Amino acid sequence: MSGLSRARSLLEGGDPVAAAAELRAALAVPLEYLEQMNAAKLAARLAADPAVAPTLTPVRLAVLGSSTTAQLLPLLRLRGFQEGLQVELYDAPLGAYPQEILDPASGLYAFKPQAALLYVNYRDARPGPAEAEAARWQSLWKALKDRAGCAVLMNNFDAPVERPWGNLEAGLADRGLGRLRRLNALLAESAGSGVALLDQEHLSAVLGKERWHDPRFWEHSMQAMSFEGLTRYAAEAAALLLAVLGRSRKCLVVDLDNTLWGGVAGDDGAAGLDLSEGYLEFQRYLKALKERGVLLAVCSKNEEAAAREPFEKRPEMALKLDDFAAFVANWEDKAANLRAIARTLSLTTDALALADDNPTECALVRRFCPEVAVVELSGDPAEFARELDRRRLFESAAVSAEDSGRAAHFQAESQRRKLSEAATDVDAFLKDLDMRAAAGPFEEKDLARVVQLINKTNQFNLTTRRATEPETRALMKDPDVRTLSVRLADRLGDYGLVSAVILRKRGACLEIDTWLMSCRVLGRRLEWFVFNRLLAEARAAGAASLVGDYLPTAKNAPAKNLLPSLGFEQDKDGRWRLELAAAKTLEVPIRNGTATTAR
């Protein structure tokens, strides 16, 4: 019996809540169009059931279609139901989207939508330059946003199969494929900020253009695409709707054995596990998810040490332990572990998705945590990434600060570069970064990082004096020594502990034994911030002057001009000296603040 039939029997047997869970499980795997239409009828009955309706979140969606919407609407309701939404729809008159948008008295505005979907196709793109056509759509978006205050969803244009100009079309700026591609690019660039673009062109390519476009059904009843294509469109539109409502999943919890690798870590040992290309490709896909801001977590039935071992001992693993925001390996049940993971990450369980190969575990989670999206990986590991991707669980409406996430260093870095390009004025650029730094004596908890900096920093390092951990710990206890470790964060990321200074009191002098800084933060004027702290330290130590040395090495040229640039002058012994009476603190674009967590 199919999942759909089971769900129907459960409803008829008087258990609508179990029927809803069964229907959602059935929808997690690809269903053909006719089955989806029947599932939609069942979902409509369930959504009206007094036991199920209160569990759904109502949302008002206006559909502005230029082709038949009769099949799309039930499919949209179905996909909404799958994700816990009660989708109320406004079906605008066919093809009347410009009037509906431009007339403040239209049915569209009377409906007061939370989101509006422009369901259009390549036939709606008017002839002429792509720029003018893009501007026409942008002005429609703007009118919609201004008048309805709703989120705008629109698909880009699905290029047709036929090409009267043949291969030349790709190069034409004002007609055919070339123009449509350009128009799509312009729309993509101008989307964001309240407009989410559905990449229909991609969907049609995934299915295959000849299967996507069915001219017979366009002629028969103005169906913009095949029904096979339509089911994909509806799923994609529902994923975007969830994204604009802020209900996309935020964390993917993965199993380990036979999910990230083949075999059982506890039995086969790290060395005996199968890390063939299929598993590695899946790991790389997960890593890419993590880099765009999706949190990854592990939940595995394993001994903790056995679960960690493959990450430590198999260098070919694409995922590393620090890619995971939470790592749970024990023998508790998965539902309880998922709740614990959600708590750890300050999320609710409805922000979680689980990818697991074990049907029993999946069933257990569906039963006890029905709000978790369960991706039951089946069969060939080479297809795991596709199985997960198809679910569209992590859609976001626009690239945002939250989306890039706390660990999205890569993205922050590229944004920083972009800022650097835009802001030609360095002062303004640095100010715009909103930097915060905190300096204080070395602390035991930071010791490993401090020792690492002391022994690894080659470039911005005045003296390149190395020290072991016990030696550094001894310095921390020496009454004549003052130490500073410095953390830095800006609005794009947290750098953690990036600079260290060791100062020694010698008579009326405070001597700079060590001053180093990670080269990741060169060019931020952090050294000026540290200099201001040195002055304060020297005054607190009752010193009259600061004295330091530059000991050249093959690599430390970046530190060569540090002391003279800060007003230090060379004395007769060749040492750099600054009299405190003459020293002034520097204006820096960095606030004193708690730079959050260490990296």
Added chain:
Amino acid sequence: MEPRQLHDRLQAIFRKVFDRDSLVIADATSAKDIDDWDSLAQINLVVGAEAEFQIRFQTAEIKALKNVGEFKALIAAKLAERGGQPSATR
């Protein structure tokens, strides 16, 4: 394909399209016998039959289909045309 087999397979499609497990069709069954047999159902029947029998209807044929008997005759003709061999329909 045996006429009986074709009939049963088409009936299964009708049951799926109209979402009624006990639906029984006869050659004379037409849109006026089944409440939900509208243009939307018509196109669903066509899509269902195309997938089931791996055949492809022409637009004019889709419009002309009036009852189960015509539907069966058309499917049988298309199957005969390709000699009962599975064909690439796309």
